[in-house]
Amino acid sequence: MKISINKDSSVPVRDQLVEQVSLQIASGLLTPKEKLPSIRALAARLGIHYSTVTAAYNHLADVGLLDIRQGSGVRVASINNRENEPAAKSSLDSMINDFLARASEAGFAAADVMNAVEKLKERKPVRRILAVDRNEDFHRVLLTELKPHFKIPVEACTVQDIMDKPEQMDDSLILTSLYHLFTFQDKVKDRTRLVPCNIEPASLEMEKIATLRAGSLVLLVSVSETLMNMATKLVAAHRGEEIPVRAVLLSDEKELNYMVNHANLILCDSPSEDTVRKIADPKILQVFKLYPPSTIKLIQERLSKWG
Incomplete structure (x- = not known):
């Protein structure tokens, strides 16, 4: 498990750990039932107090991403209770x-x-694709990336929507990331119509961050406050206060038009791409795609074979 922290960052070390471990799980870099370093081992490796690692691991266990058991250590939670x-x-x-x-x-x-x-x-054929994410501000990102690849309707809802109205799943192919899967997977009657989707680990974006000179300005542009918050924590874990980060919502046109002229690197999401390309230097623009091609192919195959 590759983890980096920056103690000088204004982002708490616990948050840096949570963001990196959860992203590695959601992207498939850490696989179900894979054993993680012990609390004391990871604390020693990173040179931090074990209570910080404990807090991060406990949070990830609370949201269902980790399984912590006395005697067997810390492991990534399993999908559908299956052997890996x-x-x-x-x-x-x-x-x-x-x-x-x-x-x-x-x-x-x-x-x-x-x-x-x-x-x-x-059973009735799949009528729509339903992407599940607890953060409503993430839904536009999901829909922008998914809709071009499918002929049937693609819709989005929150985890709470699924919990409140599980009948929504009856005619749907359910997509979700491991961030949310463990919260509601037991509510899914037909597991052939549930697709846990790996997301991009942002490795290319972090490589570009690593090459920037100290003092370079990174501009994050998105329709999602949640996505920008995650990205800010990842940048902080890699570069700390060396690299200032400015996060701007796509809707803030005045601030966006000003900041693109001062940034050394611009990272934007798919819904923001067209707007940012019109006003930014393409040499410093990197568009983050949430879903890798392998995930889109997986969804298409599941729809074809089990829809």
Whole structure:
């Protein structure tokens, strides 16, 4: 697990840790059930007090990203309580045989299994894609990136919306990141229509940050306060106070037009791209894409095979 902190930053070290670990989980760099360094080991490696690591780990456990157990250490939470074994390693026949064995051991009959298969055949086709994110200001980012790739409607809702009205999922392919999956995955009746989506780890953006001279100005432009807050913490963890960061909402036209002329590097999200390209030097512009091509392909395949 690659973690960097900057003790001189105005962003608390705990927040720097939380942002980096959660991003590595959400991007798939840290995999389900993967063991993390112990609290004392990580504290010693980073040269910080163990209580800071404890606070970060506990927060990540509270939101469902980590599993902390006495005797087994700290691990990334598992998806659907499955063992972390790639499905590709198993043939369809072996998976079916394992399932049938478990079903029989649980007391179910062959007729029960056949009835379940018939229900699967009778279910209604997917009518829409539903992207779930607890932060409403993130929804525009999700929709901007997803809509061009699909012919069916793409909509967004919060985790609370799903919890309050689970029937929304009946005719939907549900997309969410690991930031939110563990909160509501038990509410999903049909797991074939739930797609945990890896997001970009922002490695390219952080590489550009690393090459900037001290005193360079980084401009963050987004429609989402949440996204800018996350990005600010990541920059702080890598460069601290060496690199000033200015975050500007796309809607703040006056401030945006002023700041693009003073920035050394501009990072913007997809909804902001067209506007920023019209007024900024393309040589210093980097557009952050939330979803990598592999995630879009995964969604398309799931829709094709199970929709």
